[in-house]
Amino acid sequence: MTIQSEGRASALPGWLFKLGKLTATVAFTLFGLLLVTFLIGRVVPVDPVLSVVGDRASPSTYEKVYLELGLDRPLYEQFYLYAKKAVTGDFGESLLTKKPIISDLARAFPATLELATVGIIIGTLLGIPAGVWAAVRQGRLIDQLVRIFGLVGYSAPIFWLGLMGLLLFYAKWELVAGPGRIDISYEYSFTSTTGLMLLDTAMQGQWAAFRNVVSHIALPACLLGYLSMAYIARMTRSFMLNELAQEYVVTARVKGVAEWRIIWVHALRNAAVPLVTVIALSYANLLEGSVLTETVFAWPGLGQYLTNSLQNADMNAVLGGTLLIGIVFVGLNIFSDLLYTLLDPRVRTRL
Amino acid sequence: MSPLLDVRNLRISFPSRQGPVEVVRGVSFTLGRERLGIVGESGSGKSQTGRALLGLTPPSGRATADRLEFDGVDLRHATPKTWRSLRGARMSMVMQDPKFSLNPVMTIGKQLIEAVKLHGGKAEARDKSLAMLEAVQIRDPERVMAAYPHELSGGMGQRAMIAMMLVTEPDLLIADEPTSALDVTVQIEVLRILDNLVTQRGMGLIFISHDLHLVSTFCDRVLVMYAGQVVEEIDAADLQNARHPYTRGLLNCLPKIEGGVRPLPVLTRDAAWLKAGG
Numbered sequence: 193m194t195i196q197s198e199g200r201a202s203a204l205p206g207w208l209f210k211l212g213k214l215t216a217t218v219a220f221t222l223f224g225l226l227l228v229t230f231l232i233g234r235v236v237p238v239d240p241v242l243s244v245v246g247d248r249a250s251p252s253t254y255e256k257v258y259l260e261l262g263l264d265r266p267l268y269e270q271f272y273l274y275a276k277k278a279v280t281g282d283f284g285e286s287l288l289t290k291k292p293i294i295s296d297l298a299r300a301f302p303a304t305l306e307l308a309t310v311g312i313i314i315g316t317l318l319g320i321p322a323g324v325w326a327a328v329r330q331g332r333l334i335d336q337l338v339r340i341f342g343l344v345g346y347s348a349p350i351f352w353l354g355l356m357g358l359l360l361f362y363a364k365w366e367l368v369a370g371p372g373r374i375d376i377s378y379e380y381s382f383t384s385t386t387g388l389m390l391l392d393t394a395m396q397g398q399w400a401a402f403r404n405v406v407s408h409i410a411l412p413a414c415l416l417g418y419l420s421m422a423y424i425a426r427m428t429r430s431f432m433l434n435e436l437a438q439e440y441v442v443t444a445r446v447k448g449v450a451e452w453r454i455i456w457v458h459a460l461r462n463a464a465v466p467l468v469t470v471i472a473l474s475y476a477n478l479l480e481g482s483v484l485t486e487t488v489f490a491w492p493g494l495g496q497y498l499t500n501s502l503q504n505a506d507m508n509a510v511l512g513g514t515l516l517i518g519i520v521f522v523g524l525n526i527f528s529d530l531l532y533t534l535l536d537p538r539v540r541t542r543l
Numbered sequence: 544m545s546p547l548l549d550v551r552n553l554r555i556s557f558p559s560r561q562g563p564v565e566v567v568r569g570v571s572f573t574l575g576r577e578r579l580g581i582v583g584e585s586g587s588g589k590s591q592t593g594r595a596l597l598g599l600t601p602p603s604g605r606a607t608a609d610r611l612e613f614d615g616v617d618l619r620h621a622t623p624k625t626w627r628s629l630r631g632a633r634m635s636m637v638m639q640d641p642k643f644s645l646n647p648v649m650t651i652g653k654q655l656i657e658a659v660k661l662h663g664g665k666a667e668a669r670d671k672s673l674a675m676l677e678a679v680q681i682r683d684p685e686r687v688m689a690a691y692p693h694e695l696s697g698g699m700g701q702r703a704m705i706a707m708m709l710v711t712e713p714d715l716l717i718a719d720e721p722t723s724a725l726d727v728t729v730q731i732e733v734l735r736i737l738d739n740l741v742t743q744r745g746m747g748l749i750f751i752s753h754d755l756h757l758v759s760t761f762c763d764r765v766l767v768m769y770a771g772q773v774v775e776e777i778d779a780a781d782l783q784n785a786r787h788p789y790t791r792g793l794l795n796c797l798p799k800i801e802g803g804v805r806p807l808p809v810l811t812r813d814a815a816w817l818k819a820g821g
């Protein structure tokens with residue numbers, strides 16, 4: 193017992209070191225991200241003054257705003273000011289909505305977050321068993337079916353799948369609600385606290401509204417779930433094939449371990465290590481705002497917000513959104529790294 | 544008394560582009576509660592023979608035999624359920640390299656306790672595991688129980704593996720090159736532990752190795768395999784008087800401190816051996 197506690201104590205500085213390294217990495221990454229978005233904002237051929245004052249402003253107004261925006265100062269100073277504001281969450285105002293970018297993002301991001309989360313849950317819950325099953329029955333019918341099903345998910349254009357889904361499940365069979373997040377008649381039956389409608393309605397006991405939200409999210413979430421499932425199932429299959437060929441699987445068989453336990457406990461527990469990264473990456477992919485899905489389903493999320501802003505040369509909004517996506521990406525990477533360490537004892541000691 | 548294991552005409556083949564390739568071609572032997580060594584060069588089919596006894600021929604391969612009996616149980620048509628009741632409980636196997644044969648994400652304790660629990664004894668599983676680790680001469684079993692495989696040295700890992708395979712007190716242990724991944728100094732130690740446990744518990748042991756010298760000091764009887772066939776079966780004590788040219792060749796290849804020939808003779812192979820059979 194004493195030896196064990198010694199082991200724990202010596203592991204602690206390792207964690208501290210890791211934490212410090214992590215913080216430095218994150219800070220550096222975010223700084224880089226900020227710099228890149230700032231530079232993009234400066235090199236695009238959109239005059240920030242013109243976007244503010246409009247085409248018909250007098251030269252004196254133009255001059256005044258030009259100075260106000262600090263465009264006469266050197267680039268590094270401009271970046272300093274931009275960064276200082278960005279740290280406090282001030283990305284300026286959107287031209288389109290006339291609201292602060294940050295509040296626009298706070299409205300659009302939860303929509304994307306909700307859709308992506310439901311999507312990745314569907315994709316993971318279906319993708320892992322499908323992949324495991326295909327690996328265990330390698331070369332058999334079920335394996336081929338999973339592969340074909342996955343291949344369709346890979347190669348069919350998502351907007352086409354989305355439109356076909358709407359056509360069949362919404363227009364023809366009326367199984368689900370149509371585009372949008374919620375019917376207008378329910379929209380004001382609850383107060384938005386988290387911005388995640390499934391959570392908000394459930395917490396306030398508005399079950400009729402909850403069912404409506406479920407009905408709206410079902411189709412796009414299934415679609416995104418299908419796409420991520422195709423990827424997750426394929427990766428799970430190959431990781432599992434690799435694990436099932438390992439010697440420790442033979443050891444487990446020699447011990448008399450039941451086949452289901454060998455597959456779902458021994459092998460999958462090992463395959464879970466690289467799978468974490470796969471799932472995190474596809475989640476990040478969905479969170480970046482699936483522009484096409486959000487467009488087809490009129491989903492007021494990040495992807496749609498960014499597309500609209502881009503089309504209207506609303507650079508503040510675009511930069512803010514880009515930065516947010518970057519932060520989400522970095523955050524997810526850290527999260528998957530942590531999970532990785534948790535799942536794999538070999539990584540844990542190597543720190 | 545009927546033997547523990549009775550193998551008649553065991554054949555294992557794997558499909559290839561040129562048709563099925565037989566890697567084991569008619570191996571026959573019986574085993575009581577004794578130590579049987581199987582020696583042969585790489586690819587002679589000794590490992591596949593060992594695995595077939597446990598029903599662990601890789602899925603692409605096919606194992607057939609005229610007779611394959613373990614303590615009166617016909618293994619040729621054993622159901623998965625029969626296999627599970629035999630494996631671990633009555634027959635088990637120690638493999639070559641503990642680096643690969645232990646599950647890297649489970650602690651030694653968890654893997655040991657799993658083995659105990661599978662064959663009854665849930666309540667005292669932990670105590671039994673600790674006692675077994677002590678039996679393989681691990682000094683601080685508590686620490687090893689909590690350790691992951693990569694935190695142990697090769698010798699420790701292999702001892703934990705032996706503990707895991709013997710904790711259920713099987714009747715037959717197959718040791719498939721149990722020491723070839725270990726340092727020479729550790730090899731002797733691990734072998735001594737294995738030998739003691741096998742003798743104490745009166746198990747049958749099949750010791751698979753390419754090391755003729757090791758096998759002859761460690762086993763009662765030796766099967767020499769060449770190209771999937773047993774070319775000679777001989778008492779370990781009589782090994783010096785082996786008659787088959789392949790065995791003689793193997794013996795001549797061993798360096799001797801005094802009176803050896805230099806350079807060491809090269810093993811000559813005779814195509815006739817392939818047809819002869821054991």
